[in-house]
Amino acid sequence: MANIKSQIKRIAQNERRHQRNKAVRSELRTRTKNAVRAVETGAEESAELIRAAAKRIDKAAAKGVIHPNQAARRKSRLMRRSSTDGPGEG
Numbered sequence: 001m002a003n004i005k006s007q008i009k010r011i012a013q014n015e016r017r018h019q020r021n022k023a024v025r026s027e028l029r030t031r032t033k034n035a036v037r038a039v040e041t042g043a044e045e046s047a048e049l050i051r052a053a054a055k056r057i058d059k060a061a062a063k064g065v066i067h068p069n070q071a072a073r074r075k076s077r078l079m080r081r082s083s084t085d086g087p088g089e090g
Contacts, residue, residue, distance in 0.1 A: 024065045031056050032078060039082045050082050
């Protein structure tokens with residue numbers, strides 16, 4: 001453990017941020033998985049789930065949880081999976 005007061009505070013801040021970022025990344029994976037599953041099953045609410053997943057991805061990039069390029073890549077892959085009906089198309 002650090003002896004310097006500012007470093008003790010920095011360690012606590014990093015731990016809080018780590019927990020928050022971990023939760024956000026987990027939510028991104030969950031929302032993406034739900035959106036992809038809805039598209040594959042042909043559910044009516046698939047468009048809404050895709051929109052919610054894209055919104056969360058954008059929000060995570062804006063907050064600095066993920067890199068903006070990674071957000072663009074994730075959204076692109078999500079949209080590509082939602083626009084095609086089968087593995088042979090696209």
